Amino acid sequence: MRIDEPAIKPLDSALSLFDEISSSLVTRSSRFGFRGQSDESWELTPTLSRYKNVLSKRYPENTIPFSFNGHVSTRLIESFRENLTINSDISHEDINRMDLWQFGQHYGLPTPLLDWTYSPYVALFFAITSGDYFDKKRSVWVIDLDLLKSVNEFIQHDIYMKNPDAIELVKLSFPLVHPISAVEKYNKRLAYQQGFFTNHGDYYSFEAWAAAVTANLLHN
Structure with missing residues (x-):
């Protein structure tokens, strides 16, 4: 099964x-x-993408180029870092060491991360209990992590190795999407929910990333 053609x-x-x-x-x-x-029609869209979508609708006269996407991400993470420092919620040493996207995911920070769990029952719980959409069909998404690992390997072989002179730009355009399961000591909820994240950079959704990547792979 292709990763860009969900069953x-x-x-x-x-x-x-x-x-x-x-x-x-x-x-x-x-x-x-x-x-x-809680709605089967929703794409796999990180909160950062939804935030940028709100900005584009609020200011329709301004287009949002790729460089602006990066600017928004930088401003958000730096403001979050400053707030943590000012409020003295966490030590300076931990702030400088930790993954702030991961920490901020459950504190209202728009991030490029998607929450997943290794437990289908935890996923079902969130599908049923999240939101008040009583007239909507709920959904549980399933991702084959072995297939995702293979796709990441193909990206490195088919795309990165063939563009060594522009590797940094290529990595921005075609980021690897690895499961992030390292639990910060301040993020115990992730462990309780048997959770992990995937990071989607500046892509609007998981589906957009999958379509762009598979279109550029030599392997089917």
């Missing part, structure tokens, strides 16, 4: 999903990640 499997009840989990998704042969969303 959709409608289920009519939570019990049906339990059966699907036990029969197909809890295996020793594959590693999966899961994400629950």
Whole structure:
């Protein structure tokens, strides 16, 4: 299965999903990640992308070029760092050491990260309990982490190695998307939820990244 062509499997009840989990998704042969969303129509879009989308609608006379995307990201993370320092919430040593995107994900900071979990049951919990969208169908996304690892290897071989003279720009255009599961001591919630993140840089969504990457890979 291609990573840019997700398979959709409608289920009519939570019990049906339990059966699907036990029969197909809890295996020793594959590693999966899961994400629950309270509306099946939503793309896999990080909060940073949603924030930039709000900016573009609020100021329609201004286009948002790639360089502006980076500027917004820099301003957000620096403002968050300054607030932590001013409020003395965390030691200076930890602020300089830690991944502020990861820490800020659950404190209202728009980030390029998506939350996932290794537990399909945790994902189902968030799909069902998040939001008040009673008229919407809920969804649990499943990602094959072994396939994602292969795609990252292909990016390095098919794209990076063929563009050595512009490698930094190429890495910005085609970032690797690795699971980030290292838990900061201030981010215990991630451990409780068996969670991990994926970082999508300045791409609008996981789907946009997957489509752009697979279009440039030599491997099918």
